[in-house]
Amino acid sequence: MKFFVASSVLLWALSAAAFAGVDYGREVKPLLASACVQCHGANNPKSGLRLDTAASILKGGESGAAVVRGRADESLLVALLKGAHGEIPAMPYKRNPLGDSQVELIKRWINEGARAPENEVPSRWMHWSFGAPMRSNGSEMSMQQGGGHPIDRFIDVALAEQGIEASPLAESATLVRRLHLDLTGLPPTLAEAQKFERAFENEGGRDLAVGQLVDRLLASPHYGERWGRWWLDQARYADSNGYSIDARRSIWPYRDWVVKALNDDMQFDQFTIEQIAGDLLPDAPTSAIVASGFHRNTQINGEGGIDPEQFRIESVYDRVATTGTVWLGLTIACAQCHDHKFDPISQKEYFELFAFFNSTETDGHGGTKSAVHELVGEPFQKEAGKKKTGTTLIMKELPEPRETRLFIKGDFTRPDELVTPGTPQVLPALVSRSAKPDRLDLARWLVDRNNPLTARVIVNRVWQVYFGRGLVETENDFGVQSSAPTHPELLDWLAVEFMESGWSLKHMHRLIVTSDVYLRSSKARPELHLKDPGNLLLARQNRLRLDAELVRDVSLASTGLLNPKLGGPPVYPPQSAEAMKGGQITRAWPTSKGADRYRRGLYTFFYRSTPPPSMMVFDSPDSLTACTRRARSNTPLQALTLLNDPAYFEFAEAMGEVVRTEGVGSAFRRAVTRQPLPQELSRLEGLDALTIGRVLLNLDETITRE
Incomplete structure (x- = not known):
């Protein structure tokens, strides 16, 4: 069986490389396998229609051919997916419909002639992720001819195909904060932000400023803390x-x-x-x-x-x-x-x-x-x-x-x-x-180079951290029920690059964060929402609420309380006395004294049965099973935590002291990096220092990576 499947995948890969356009094996087949084959597979297909091979799609079922080559608008399959048949209900039946972009993909495949590899094996095991990742000839030629950042080449081609214009790059204050938070989990100091902004605004200085900052952040010991939490x-x-x-x-x-x-x-x-x-x-x-x-x-x-x-x-x-x-x-x-x-x-x-x-x-x-x-x-x-x-x-x-x-x-x-x-x-x-x-x-x-999954899975999860969604949305399932990759050639290119770089995670981080697609503005655009509501094609960046530990870390760093010490036994920051009463045994919580009180969230002692409430309210995983993607909720309890939790109240007091000694403008920049607008300053200046501190630490912008 091993030789049979491997040979099938190889034949598909060789055939797929022979033509450009929509790739049936990588794009269409996984989509149909996920959405349709449960009812229209080899075993007792509904209405006699099998959708597990291109040949069976062309043959059709009781209602005739499902696809008319070159004429998507006349094809039964498209009508059913769009719910436009009239007599037959929309498909998939009683399940979530395919998105517009997915239907468009199938239409493009049909209009291009419904091309597929010859002698396709009618097996659901011939899945895209079970074949070794390869850099296609087309992508390599495009890289050599076009120049520019390799990641941007893949993304920009997909945008151009849909007639979508990419957003401009984010402002320098946004970028320096984004890079610091993503690579170290800590906001930049005022001096660091100002240095980057000056270098970035110089003519021709953008790439140099970004590159130098990225190198410095990857060399920071705090990089290991931020990405260590991802692995933990x-x-x-x-x-x-x-x-x-x-x-x-x-x-x-x-x-x-x-x-x-x-x-x-x-x-x-x-x-x-x-x-x-x-x-x-x-x-x-x-x-x-x-x-x-x-x-x-x-x-x-x-x-x-x-x-x-x-x-x-x-x-x-x-x-x-x-x-x-x-x-x-x-x-x-x-x-x-x-x-x-x-x-x-x-x-x-x-x-x-x-x-x-x-x-x-x-x-x-x-x-x-x-x-x-x-x-x-x-x-x-x-x-x-x-x-x-x-x-x-x-x-x-x-x-x-x-x-x-x-x-x-x-x-x-x-x-x-x-x-x-x-x-x-x-x-x-x-x-x-x-x-x-x-x-x-x-x-x-x-980690054998012939294993088709590991490199793809890891680069997909790294990508997910930077954009909120992986190139494969089902980051924990690359099996037959997985989502199809939004950019399959990019996923494979990154996987091969990861292995050929010597399996260097820092190389992959540097590669991703120096691309235009990463550096773009995250501001929403009404016209983009109409064409790509999920921002799957990445014409802009995504706003991402910070992870639970980083919410704490940003408050500590911006108020000047952070103890940057690395490693050692876990610590016990202040929390409500009621927090430890939720388990079978009420355990002591020996609140840390001195500098240990202000360690990063990574070092907070974590009981599985009674985890810190201030972390769980921001969707910290329970550590019972492997967590490959954190949830990102938005609840009133989060605002109440930032206002009233004992630790965050202490942080607000420290920010109030910053207001008294450095002024409102400086405190504002510590919290969100950018300069405050005049109307923002006018609303804050009439408040007492503690209230200003509580407001600044509770801003959506403070706990969000723009």
């Missing part, structure tokens, strides 16, 4: 065990390892290997062993009367699901109890992945020897100028692997056939160092 969301990092007891745990050295690895621009393939199997590396350094704590972020049940084996198995289930989500962008957990309903992952293949994680000494319950913290002695605080050591949780392989069996319906009390470690057949074969593959083999397989 996916690692489901927290400072407690979870479940109802939710006891404290010490795993902060893993958090500090992530920050340092990102600051050092550790190659992402090595970053992956050390987290999945750092303990299995030959002569593994302490840092790599600490990195293996990635999969010790599972919950641990410390309740009495539990079945220890049940919760050990639950931990392994979590590790399989997290690995599939974070690196492969696949919903592998759906095959835990039965074959996956949509993707080519059987239950047996699920348990072959399970076998990689089934032979560690760690478990999912408390109170046993194997759950005791492992001591590490390597200093993690070099950046802070102070060496510290701590205990942390790590992975450790058993001397002999456990026997792994498939569980009937996922029930660990119903073991069935014996399985050995392996990977899904739809993906490239695993290369093992021995007859008994282990986690190190799996880790290397995840």
Whole structure:
């Protein structure tokens, strides 16, 4: 099966490269697979109409051919998608309709002759994401001929095809704030903002000013903190065990390892290997062993009367699901109890992945020897100028692997056939160092250049941070039910660039944030809303509310309270005494004193059962499972938190002191970077200093990246 699918994908890729225009395999087929094939697939298609291959589309069903080549307006498929048939209801039936841009894509494909690869295999497994990313000949020629920024070339072509004009670049004050927040999570100081604005406004100085600022921010130790939080969301990092007891745990050295690895621009393939199997590396350094704590972020049940084996198995289930989500962008957990309903992952293949994680000494319950913290002695605080050591949780392989069996319906009390470690057949074969593959083999397989998913998944998630939406909207599902990429050639170009750069995340950041598409104004345009209401083609930037930790960090930095210290044990900023009463056990919250009171949100102690309310109100993830995209809500509770939370009231008092010593204008610029308008100043100047401080920290603009 592996050879069959790989060959099919290769044939499709070679055929697709032979012509320009709409790419059936990358654009049309995934769209129809997601929206239509559930009812119009190979198995008992409704009305006799199959939409899983181009040939079956042209053949049609009981109502005749679905497509008339070259004449989209006469094609039944278009009429059904637009709800314009008259006798047959709009399709997809009783589901969300396709967007106008999606219907237009299908119309363009039809008008271009409904071209598709010859000998297309009628299989839903021939999905765009299962083929290796490639830089198409057309895109490479375009780059060589057109010059300019490579990302802009892809975006501008798509805009031109739709007759959409790109927005101008944002103003310099907006850009310096945007770059600082996106790369370090902290606003610029007044001096930093003014320096950039002067350089940016000089004739011909734009590219130089942006490039120099980006290089400086990527070299800042605060870069690792900001992007470390992005990774810790996916690692489901927290400072407690979870479940109802939710006891404290010490795993902060893993958090500090992530920050340092990102600051050092550790190659992402090595970053992956050390987290999945750092303990299995030959002569593994302490840092790599600490990195293996990635999969010790599972919950641990410390309740009495539990079945220890049940919760050990639950931990392994979590590790399989997290690995599939974070690196492969696949919903592998759906095959835990039965074959996956949509993707080519059987239950047996699920348990072959399970076998990689089934032979560690760690478990999912408390109170046993194997759950005791492992001591590490390597200093993690070099950046802070102070060496510290701590205990942390790590992975450790058993001397002999456990026997792994498939569980009937996922029930660990119903073991069935014996399985050995392996990977899904739809993906490239695993290369093992021995007859008994282990986690190190799996880790290397995840970042093998032939793996079609990992590079795509990661660059898509990086892109998502900068624009609020990935090139593939379903950032945690690249399977058959995934959204089609809005810019498939750009996605593949970025994935290949990521790998060819040596898996450098900093290279990808620099590439994205120096593009015009990133630097554009985020101001809404009425005419653009009519043509592209979701801004999928990125004619402008998107306004994004800051993540929970950054809301705190911006308040700390703008008021001058921020303690910039890196790493170390978690801290306990002020919060309501009621906050800790929500769990089964009311735990103490020893409010930090002195400078620790003003650490970045990254270092706030996080109980899974009673997380900090001021973070949860701004949509912080619960750390129970991997979070690949945070929600962005807008509720009255957020404004009330910024007004009345003990920590934010203290920040407002500090901002009030800035008003008294530096004036309203300076305080305003500290909060939002730009100069205040005359009418804004006039409304503020009649208020007392504390009220002004509370107003400035509660502005939508203060907690939003424009």
